[in-house]
Amino acid sequence: MPCTLPASVTLIEVGPRDGFQFESRLIPTELKVAVIQALADAGIRNIQVASFVNPEKIPQMADAEDLLQRLPRRTDVVYSGLALNLRGVERAHAAGLQAIEVSFSASDTHSRKNTGLSHQQALKQGNAMIRLAESYRMQVRLSIQCAFGCVYEGKPSPEAIIKIIRDLDCLGSVAMLCLSDTTGMADPRSVIERLHDVKALVGPIPVGLHLHDTRGMGLANVYAALMCGVTHFDTALGGMGGCPFVEGAAGNIATEDTVHMLEAMGIITGIDILKVANCSQRLEHFLGKPLPGKIYRII
């Protein structure tokens, strides 16, 4: 029989960032605010609300500052943003955020295509971003994109990931290390192997997972990670975040589907699945297409 499962799990809602940014149709700021508030009312305690990136490249995120201004502050919810460079950290701080995700890619090709920087340059910049965020007293989550593979370079060797983590000067300053399966290439076996390596290196720093369901393995990977003691997962309402060019293609693991599986196994999330599903139904209606998640359609 496999290992004991954790008693409770924390989900970090990334739909308003990783989900929305894939949509070509601009979602009005007021609808974003309403959805984020409803997600908070559903019991989600960590919500990534925007990315502070070039608005010309990602028009959906051009309203980041405006959104933050309109978003009622709550003592029971941590809002966070994503930054890919120092300017992003500055903008997030100026907008009043107290938590930031600093992200860089394990894949050199993906890094160059996504940010114009080599992996080494991005790593150096990542360290500088963490120092800057620290000076602002922001809580930092460090995310390694393509930690399980990338469509350009395939699967990284265990040694490559170990080297990346060893090269992180500022690891001791982060509140969480997140392994990101950006392209949905992780399988349960690789999740277990990677977690085994990484957890041995980072000691007391919590390790979270950011999983995509592109190849249908999302919840299988959650289950594998639970057995390794992981208690923090990124999810997106309705499984948003899929490629906008392939209808129904899977994005992030769906918040509702993840909550449903966890609760079915007796693991507490504190999240009201019906309230989240209502948000997904609202977005499905606005976008005029079904989202990849399953539970929100049948609940």
Add this chain to the structure above:
Amino acid sequence: MPCTLPASVTLIEVGPRDGFQFESRLIPTELKVAVIQALADAGIRNIQVASFVNPEKIPQMADAEDLLQRLPRRTDVVYSGLALNLRGVERAHAAGLQAIEVSFSASDTHSRKNTGLSHQQALKQGNAMIRLAESYRMQVRLSIQCAFGCVYEGKPSPEAIIKIIRDLDCLGSVAMLCLSDTTGMADPRSVIERLHDVKALVGPIPVGLHLHDTRGMGLANVYAALMCGVTHFDTALGGMGGCPFVEGAAGNIATEDTVHMLEAMGIITGIDILKVANCSQRLEHFLGKPLPGKIYRII
């Protein structure tokens, strides 16, 4: 770290039966023959090709005998059929099938709605069907539907399933016992618990799983079962078998998605995923709608 995974796994393709029968649009017999042949050419060694049920209730299966007549016999593939009563076993035998699935439901309500028989009546009939198939020297797979829950009665108690298996007089005559998650209600924890109970009861008889992905847990359940030593899973090309009234709603676990996950973990299936995906693309084109599977769309 969790248990060792098996080195190889056998998939039983149920798309031409459990997948096709949910489609309201009649699939021409010649297309069924072509798809079944292509699946065999892809390396699938067990294919459930039809159910021998009332053609008025399931018009899609009305051509079962005709299909069997047109299907070239191959020494490398076992074709099987599904029967719900003695007449079905007789028809399958007369059509030349050498393998049959005898199926009854663990849920009394589901049994009555599906076959008009109470659970106890269906159990008695199941034993008679197994004896009849045995007299025809047919290989029998016994399937317990709703073994993980049903929408009418919820989840069965472990004791209920244990009692059902103890009441099976003919268990020693079956080649395999299949636990069927007819409505996609199994979760990894319940899979492990049920397998633990059932495997202790059935001794050397192999236990297979028939999983649906209705709630997104299909491959997570496969992974849980692999850790319990299960090496036989039903799958359907493209994840067919979903409810025809909810577009994109998940059906059986998709053959391609399952092969992909297994092979990613180093588990041999002997199946050419591209050839299966070609069949799914062909059916998507014929049916004019996307199927629930993920891999066939992106491979």
